[in-house]
Amino acid sequence: MDYPKWVMKHKKKGTEIRKINGRYYLYKISSIWNKEKKRAQKITNEYLGIITEEGLIPPKHKQIDNKNLSVAVKEYGACYLFMSIAAEIELKLKEIFPDNYKMIFVLSVLRAINRCPFKRMEHYYINSYISELIPDLNLSGKNISLFLRETGQHRDKIVQFMNCFTTGSQHILFDATNIMSQSKKMDINRLGYNRHKIYDPQVNLLYVFACDYHSPIYYRILPGNIRDITAFKLSILEAGLKNAIVVADKGFGSQANIELLDEQELKYIIPLKRNNILFDDKIIRTGDKSRFDGHFLFQKRPIWYYSNKIDDSKKVIVYLDEQLKAEEEKDYLQRMEKQLEGYTIENFYEKQYKFGTLVVIVNIENSPREIFELFKSRSQIEQTFDTLKNLLDSDVSYMQNEKALETWAFINHISMMMLYKVYSLLREHKLLSKYSATDLIDHLKYIFKLKINQQWVTSEIANNTKVLMDSLGMHIT
Numbered sequence: 001m002d003y004p005k006w007v008m009k010h011k012k013k014g015t016e017i018r019k020i021n022g023r024y025y026l027y028k029i030s031s032i033w034n035k036e037k038k039r040a041q042k043i044t045n046e047y048l049g050i051i052t053e054e055g056l057i058p059p060k061h062k063q064i065d066n067k068n069l070s071v072a073v074k075e076y077g078a079c080y081l082f083m084s085i086a087a088e089i090e091l092k093l094k095e096i097f098p099d100n101y102k103m104i105f106v107l108s109v110l111r112a113i114n115r116c117p118f119k120r121m122e123h124y125y126i127n128s129y130i131s132e133l134i135p136d137l138n139l140s141g142k143n144i145s146l147f148l149r150e151t152g153q154h155r156d157k158i159v160q161f162m163n164c165f166t167t168g169s170q171h172i173l174f175d176a177t178n179i180m181s182q183s184k185k186m187d188i189n190r191l192g193y194n195r196h197k198i199y200d201p202q203v204n205l206l207y208v209f210a211c212d213y214h215s216p217i218y219y220r221i222l223p224g225n226i227r228d229i230t231a232f233k234l235s236i237l238e239a240g241l242k243n244a245i246v247v248a249d250k251g252f253g254s255q256a257n258i259e260l261l262d263e264q265e266l267k268y269i270i271p272l273k274r275n276n277i278l279f280d281d282k283i284i285r286t287g288d289k290s291r292f293d294g295h296f297l298f299q300k301r302p303i304w305y306y307s308n309k310i311d312d313s314k315k316v317i318v319y320l321d322e323q324l325k326a327e328e329e330k331d332y333l334q335r336m337e338k339q340l341e342g343y344t345i346e347n348f349y350e351k352q353y354k355f356g357t358l359v360v361i362v363n364i365e366n367s368p369r370e371i372f373e374l375f376k377s378r379s380q381i382e383q384t385f386d387t388l389k390n391l392l393d394s395d396v397s398y399m400q401n402e403k404a405l406e407t408w409a410f411i412n413h414i415s416m417m418m419l420y421k422v423y424s425l426l427r428e429h430k431l432l433s434k435y436s437a438t439d440l441i442d443h444l445k446y447i448f449k450l451k452i453n454q455q456w457v458t459s460e461i462a463n464n465t466k467v468l469m470d471s472l473g474m475h476i477t
Contacts, residue, residue, distance in 0.1 A: 006053050015048065024051040052120075076129040076458065077447030077465075078113045080476050081440070083133065085421040089414060092164045096157050102134050103147055108414035113441055118144050118408075129449045132456065145404070152403030158410050163240045165217045165417070166210070172217075173209050173247040173378045174232060205409060206231055208239055211247065211377045214427070215420045219413045221406060233264040245269060245364055247378045258361065262313075267364050269375055274354040278316050278361065280308055281353045292320075296369045298376070305368045314363045319372055325356025429472050443468055447476060 003017060007024045011017055016029045028046040033039075049058040083090075086109070093101035110116065110124045122139040125131050208218035218239040222231055236244050246261065246268040253272040261268050272278055283291045283306050293306045304320040332351070336343040362371055422437040448459040458477060461469075469476065 007051050010051050010056055016042075016044075017051065025049070026051055026056060072451045073459075074127055074129040074132065074449045074451075075113075075445055075447075076449040077444030077461075077476060078441050079109070079128050079130045079133075080447075081422070081444050081474075082109045082112060082418055083130070085425065086418050089417060092161055093414075096161050097151075097154075100147065100151065103137060104151070104411065104414065106130055106134055106137055107139075107144075107411050108418065111411055112415040112418045113445065118148070129456075132449070148404035148407040149401055150403075151410070152401075152406035155406060158406070159238055162218045162413075165213075165215070166208075166239050166241055172241060172244045173211060174206065174235075203405070206235060208235065208241070211374060214377075214424055216413060216416045219409055221409055232261070232266060236266070243267070245366075245374070247374055249378070253361065262363075269360055269362050269364070269371055271375065272316070272359045272361055274357060274359065276359065278308075278310070279318065279354075279357075279359045280316075281318070281357075284318070284320060284353045284357070293368070296372075298369075298372060303369075303372060305372070307368065310361070314361060316359060316361050317368050317371060319358040319360075319368075321356045321358070323356075328355040425472060431468075431471060435468065440468065440472075444476075 003011075003019070003024065007017060010026055014028060014030065016027050018025045018027065026048040027044050028048055029042055029044055031040040031042050034041040047059055049056045051057075086105075089108075090101070090105050093104050097104055106125065107118070107121060109130060110121055110128065113128075114120075114124050116124055119141050121144060122141075125137065125139045131137070204222040206220045206222055207216055209215065210217045218235070218241075220231065220235050220238070232246065244267065246266055248257075248268060248270040250271045250273070253270045253276065258268075258270060261270075289295075289304060291306070292304045295302050295304045297303070298321075301321060301323050304322075305317055307315050307317045309315045329348075329352070332343060332348055332355070336345065336348065358372070358375070360371065360375060364371070366374070419437050422440060423432075426432050426435055426437065426440065443462075443465045446465065447461055449456045450459055461476070
């Protein structure tokens with residue numbers, strides 16, 4: 001049987017892995033000679049524990065009481081990074097949640113660093129230097145469950161915290177993700193289709209990003225049967241956003257969605273499919289660049305554009321990227337050479353004037369260049385959002401209480417804010433082509449604090465980690 005890599009790394013000589021009811025168990029085994037069968041017979045000597053992605057959990061009778069354990073080595077590097085970049089977040093939490101801001105902050109940091117479930121937080125807290133900087137927190141499973149239920153009752157304070165970071169954000173984008181939930185104790189998880197067209201109980205998690213800051217600034221949990229577009233106006237009102245521009249994705253441009261945004265009096269940039277009737281390609285067909293309204297450079301590539309007015313408030317802008325056009329033509333012809341179904345020279349001739357184009361409908365007065373750059377910023381943030389959703393394993397929730405679910409989403413939101421700060425740090429120093437946020441965290445996690453003669457000292461730092469830190473202007477003491 002094939003097991004995941006994180007399971008197989010615990011397979012040693014003299015051990016055996018067994019999968020029982022979807023969980024992985026490790027056993028110590030040996031063999032004895034069976035005289036009757038005249039062959040070796042395997043016997044199980046000892047149960048060693050349950051294998052999880054975080055590590056091996058030994059049997060209860062072998063577990064050490066962590067509260068009485070004096071840990072001499074603690075993770076420090078990643079802890080130092082997040083304590084440095086998240087000072088403003090910690091300050092705002094202290095102002096709004098004076099009684100339990102430490103709990104919120106520490107859980108968010110540990111979640112961002114270790115991508116761990118709440119049931120393992122106590123282990124990571126004890127083994128992180130953050131437990132020395134913010135000591136005496138009770139992160140037992142029972143206490144965290146109580147904390148989740150109590151904190152989730154204060155959506156007003158959560159919104160107050162988020163509003164601290166929405167000021168000045170004009171250009172925004174909405175994104176939504178489905179969270180599957182089979183809990184029978186909540187009413188918010190309703191039957192609805194997710195992106196995989198699976199009709200299961202779920203809740204929808206609506207996110208708002210500030211294009212200006214490249215950061216998530218607001219979230220809202222919706223019942224699984226509520227379309228996120230219908231929640232836009234109320235969400236913008238709760239988030240306190242002024243003059244917000246909705247930058248939609250490519251699957252959004254239906255007439256019904258546009259009409260709904262118009263009804264809600266929202267400003268928007270919506271990409272249209274290339275076969276949309278509003279896409280007038282007559283100018284492109286002439287091949288005459290003088291017929292275009294103008295051009296600009298984007299990432300050193302010339303972008304040509306022209307626009308058509310739809311009514312007094314809306315217009316359609318067509319962009320042509322000649323480099324993208326050449327790439328798409330090449331890709332199509334290569335597929336045609338492979339004789340893939342549907343790829344014919346007749347279809348190529350029909351599509352030739354649409355290759356390399358981007359078509360958007362807008363109801364704002366920004367310049368074509370500003371609109372293009374705003375839309376392109378969406379794709380960058382979307383890509384990072386998908387990566388971070390995977391980092392936080394936030395697509396499945398086992399919460400059994402709606403208030404606990406609210407806090408779960410709040411902790412994830414703060415962790416996301418922190419991770420975007422890591423992303424922005426790499427972006428600022430032009431290191432994104434070499435390192436991801438995960439890479440930086442994983443490098444720093446191997447910098448420890450050692451307790452020697454009752455004094456904490458910083459461990460040695462690997463050369464490749466030093467090089468990365470120097471590139472970021474980071475100095476850990």
